[in-house]
Amino acid sequence: MSYRPSLTNRQGCAASCGGFCNTVTTDLVKGKETRTRLDREQVLEAAAGLVKQHGPRALTMRKLAAELGTAVTSIYWHVGNRESLLDALVERTLADLGEIRPRGRTPAQRVASVARALRHQLRDHPHLIAMVHERGLTDRMFLPAQRVLVRELHAAGLRGARAADAVRAVQVHVVGHVLVERNRERAPAQRPGEHRLWDAHGADADPALARALTRPLDAERLFTLSVRALVAGLLGPPGGSRT
CATH class of the missing domain: 1.10.357.10 (Tetracycline Repressor, domain 2)
Structure with a gap:
């Protein structure tokens, strides 16, 4: 069972976050409601945590989506494919150093x-x-x-x-x-x-x-x-x- 907001509600959310956040439906993901808002930095932070704990081979879009409680499509919306995500993590690491x-x-x-x-x-x-x-x-x-x-x-x-x-x-x-x-x-x-x-x-x-x-x-x-x-x-x- 899921709830999909109306077009008016989606447009209102997009306006409230200036177009920089992704509005995700509250579909159930493995028994949990997905997040309604997510930004790129949250995705990178969670991805970095998974890599730190388990290494880059353990990082999959499905695992990352489960970690964030969101849909896989939302991850792709923010960071592109897995290779693009890894490139973004490398750039983030370079910036931290x-x-x-x-x-x-x-x-x-x-x-x-x-x-x-x-x-x-x-x-x-x-x-x-x-x-x-x-x-x-x-x-x-x-x-x-x-x-x-x-x-x-x-x-x-x-x-x-x-x-x-x-x-x-x-x-x-x-x-x-x-x-x-x-x-x-x-x-x-x-x-x-x-x-x-x-x-x-x-x-x-x-x-x-x-x-x-x-x-x-x-x-x-x-x-x-x-x-x-x-x-x-x-x-x-x-x-x-x-x-």
């Missing part, structure tokens, strides 16, 4: 903050990032973060090739750290694990070191520690200290 903002009082603090923000973006959206990569848009994806880093490195006095090396060093450090984190998360249980491999004798009579190495790795803490050390070296005197 372009919103990274540095924080801190000094250039070193701000560079480190950009690295942390970029890491969180890559960690939080692995499937969407993979879609960007598959479309050959990885360089474009990193460009906004690179531009922010350039500004901060210029503020710290770095120019030319030295600044370029610093930008790439930070980017590669972030990407490499994220890849290692993911590999550790997906790896099978280690037998024996670090807690059995290290003892005071194996640590050159350094029991505190052995105890520290038997604790679980804190990825967040390690990243902060390593990126601060990296930035300090990059912003230090050219060549650094030599021993």
Whole structure:
């Protein structure tokens, strides 16, 4: 059983939303009433959520319609076909990565903050990032973060090739750290694990070191520690200290 509004009602709804929302009948979709209004951003938000949870292969127009409680035809009306939807999600991801903002009082603090923000973006959206990569848009994806880093490195006095090396060093450090984190998360249980491999004798009579190495790795803490050390070296005197 369904209710289809009259032409007058449909025209009134279209006028009230300025023509930017889709008016959908209240037909039952799997026992639920469909939404009467839906916009493109709601569709993209729901699609991004499905991709984040289950990956792009799990994203179908039927599943998306069920998630939104609407008709499949409404999804097509807003975003076109599935390939167009995926393209829109990629563009949305690129826009989100372009919103990274540095924080801190000094250039070193701000560079480190950009690295942390970029890491969180890559960690939080692995499937969407993979879609960007598959479309050959990885360089474009990193460009906004690179531009922010350039500004901060210029503020710290770095120019030319030295600044370029610093930008790439930070980017590669972030990407490499994220890849290692993911590999550790997906790896099978280690037998024996670090807690059995290290003892005071194996640590050159350094029991505190052995105890520290038997604790679980804190990825967040390690990243902060390593990126601060990296930035300090990059912003230090050219060549650094030599021993």
